[in-house]
Amino acid sequence: MTCLEIRGFQIWKDNLDVAEQKVLVAAVRRLVKVAPLRQPDTPYGRPMSVRMTSAGTFGWHSDRRGYRYTSRHPDGMEWPAIPQEILAIWDRVTGLARRPDCCLVNWYDEGARMGLHQDRDEADFTWPVVSISLGDDGLFRIGNQTRGGTTESVWLASGDVVVMGGGARLTYHGIDRIRFGSSRLLSQGGRLNLTLRVVT
């Protein structure tokens, strides 16, 4: 396992072996049965290309009213608990006693992307964000702590884990595109990303 450091982001290549990746996929499949993936609207009215759901006390949601955390799925039910298998990765990579209260599940089908943004809907930016990649490769772009400026890109592969903490906690980042069909982990292709955050 090697760790790349790009602009303060710790990128753990091959953090999860294939057996562990399969355990996570099984956990996500159980999760999306009770909290189905949805394509949120942006505040600007256009739907996001990524489909999302959440686990934990809070789920991240976007619609015409803006971005925010909610305690319920848009269909009305409470979010399911964060699977233990996912929390174990947080424990391992952060070593923190405090655990995340949101696991955002992002699903990128062919053509899906996520524009450059900051993760800034949480109360306390001293907690890191941990992001787990599963399935197809995704081209991750890293910018700066303010909008604009130069960027650097790195391909995230299945089993890679990114820790965004310290000075990099508010650094702009996004996914330009995925390499559809590059992984055989998910039978239907596509990329899964699990983002763990301390919200409150």
Ligand SMILES: O=C(O)CCC(=O)C(=O)O
């Ligand atoms: O899919 C990824 O790797 C990044 C996801 C992300 O930045 C987010 O959900 O805030």
Ligand SMILES: [Fe+2]
């Ligand atoms: Fe993000």
